Amino acid sequence: EAGVAQSPRYKIIEKRQSVAFWCNPISGHATLYWYQQILGQGPKLLIQFQNNGVVDDSQLPKDRFSAERLKGVDSTLKIQPAKLEDSAVYLCASSYQTGWEETQYFGPGTRLLVL
Amino acid sequence: QKEVEQNSGPLSVPEGAIASLNCTYSDRGSQSFFWYRQYSGKSPELIMSIYSNGDKEDGRFTAQLNKASQYVSLLIRDSQPSDSATYLCAVTGGGGFQKLVFGTGTRLLVSP
16 A cells, blocks of 8 residues: 655745645545644644545644645645745645544655755 | 643663653543654654553553543563654544644664
């Protein structure tokens, strides 16, 4: 079974530029998550999709971050304009549910450096 | 108060010893508890999940959950240098959707 795919793996941009990340979840996983992981911290949820609907985006800085999941499969996360503090690893995860138990699987992440 | 708390470490143990990693959480409504392992520069990898009070064993790993004390732990028996990584505790925040809240992680170092 193929895992969660993400691209690009690395990105370096200057502040105020825009950047977009792409995620392809595991086939059949209805729930997709974007996390931000700053060095030395645990992942922080930015947005959660159930199929193509947003379940939770309470921690998404909506003035600069946006995300979409068209057709309930692939997803993109965009930052515009980027700030220095956006330097982090952006992790995509997808999950399936068995009964009330849910398991999340992470992609390799995209390392973003904002200069 | 942080929602999920872990000692950042590093926790140093010799090869072959038992490593004990601890985690406390603040939301009494939490229902699902996970331990992820994260090697430097890699993404988190699920190693254990636990949903009810007591112990759950999987190979060299044992997860322990005490909901009354809001405490979850991970024991690694016969620790190996390859176990050296950061271990992230994650807890569902409760409610209708499985929002995971992570701790900051405990760095484990296993010396040969």
